[in-house]
Amino acid sequence: MAILEKKSSQHSIELEDKYGAHNYHPLPVVLNKGEGVYVWDVEGKKYYDFLSAYSAVNQGHCHPKIVGAMTSQAQTLTLTSRAFYNDKLGEYEKFASEYFGFDKLLPMNTGAEAVETALKICRKWAYEEKGIFENEAQIIVCENNFHGRTTTIISFSNDPVARKNFGPYTAGFIKIEYDNLNALEVALENNANVAGFLVEPIQGEAGVYVPSDDYLEKAKALCKKHNVLFIADEVQTGIARTGRLLATCGDCSCSDKNCSGTPNVKPDVLILGKALSGGAYPVSAVLADDHIMKVIKPGNHGSTFGGNPVAAAVAIAALEVVRDEKLAENAFVLGELFRSELNKYIEGSKIVNLVRGKGLLNAIVINDDEESETAWNICVALKENGLLAKPTHGNIIRFAPPLVMNKEQLLECVAIITKTLKEFE
Incomplete structure (x- = not known):
């Protein structure tokens, strides 16, 4: 029986390899069940999920409230398109706008779509409100950014794997060094046609780089000084992941002690996705106040599925879970514990240079170059020891468990991680 079950796992891998485009390189594990902080493979082995679908599953796998909202709405009305009103969209727009402290919300489905939406809003605002001549608007972005993989977005990426052989590229972007205020100031002062600054509060895909x-x-x-829109891409860092409702803090719902010493910045344009649905359904959104969002008129932008009734019901439930279960507060406390415990190990380690992050968005830097397979091999060993994580940029391993994790589970995971690292010392 064990041999037959093992073949079923291999069969799934072979099916993807034969019939699916090879645009991902997954760890060799086939999952078929998830609950809370755990996932199970087809052989029945249980793992701690330390990736959370790149922070989409902040509320834990198959949260009953979110799944209940999805299944209930799916049995009533799933899609109308935006050709008609539905009775759920307005409720969701009101709930989320008030939740994050903005006047309006534009609903989309995926993070990349939301980023594209924000870019369009920014450019249209620049022409109609700021007075930049049409087709002259520039948007400042940061090196080593990750905002998605659409044609426009990869045009301002410097990741050669995402970018090479997909040109010609979209113009209109100025790239500067991340966490460099002087570079931003120079770009703003030397370019009169700047419409916006698009930035990740923490660069996740680049290796969980936390700015000053x-x-x-x-x-x-x-x-603000240069009348330029500050656009925060919180697709990965938002919805309590970093120990606050938003990494930019904004109108934060966390307790004051969690936010002391951190910036309190309300973006002009906020981009959300991933955990906006708790991983149950594709939901993304762009939020802004009326003086910005008013530039969008009928026919300017849209999506057949954006704002559908299921997405609306799911998003409300997902945000209620974050609020009611105090997930931001939990992420703050457990994140402090995680980094503290790992730093104890790193003091005597030769294989790990450092741990960095905020809340439960963290990464360790492996003492090897980006071209090595050490980090990948460590992740394979972590899998064998019951914990799933994935490398980024070769020598960095990102750790982002569901925010419903408790202290005992976190300490067990730290023990798994340190045990695994010892195998490579």
Whole structure:
């Protein structure tokens, strides 16, 4: 029986390899069940999920409230398109706008779609409100960014794997160094046609790079000084992941002690996705106040599925879970514990250089170059020891468990991680 079950796992891998485009390189594990902080493979082995679908599953796998909202709505009305009103969209728009402290919300499905939406809003605002001549608007972005993989977005990426052989590329972007206020100020002062500054509060895909404490606050001030929109891509960092409702803090719902010493920055344009649905359904959104969002008129932008009744019901439930279960507060406390415990190990380690992050978005840097397979091999060993994580940029391993994790589970995971690292010392 064990041999037959093992073949079923291999069969799934072979099916993807034969019939699916090879645009991902997954770890060799085939999952078929998830609950809370755990996932199970087809052989029945249980793992801690330390990736959370790149922070989409902040509320834990198959949260009963979110799944209940999805199944209930799916039995009533799933899709109308935006050709008609539905009775769920307005409720969701009101709920989320008030939840994050903005006047309006534009609903989409995926993170990349939401980023594209924000870029369009920014450009249209620049022409109609700021007075930049049409087709002259520039948007400042950061090196080593990750905002998605559409044609426009990869045009301002410097990841050769995502970018090479997909040109010609979209113009209109100025790239500067991340966490460099001087570079931002120079770009703003030397380019009169800047419409916006698009930034990740923490660069996740680049390896969980956390900027200086005052970076976001001062960047927002520079944008305000030059009448430029500050656009925060919180697709990965938002919805309680970093120990606050948003990494930019904004109108944060966390307790004051969690937010002390951190910037309190409300973006002009906020981009959300991933955990906006708790991983149950594709939901993304762009939020802004009326003086910005008013530039969007009928026919300017849209999506057949954007704002569908199921998405609306799911998103409300997902946000209620974050609020009611105090997931931001939990992420803050457990994140402090995680980094503290790992730092104890790193003091005597030769294989790990450092741990960095905020809340439960963290990464360790492996003492090897980006071209090596050490980090990949460590992740394979972690899998064998019951924990799933994935490398990024070769020598960095990102750790982002569901925010419903408790202290005992976290300490067990730290023990698995340190045990595994010892195998490579």
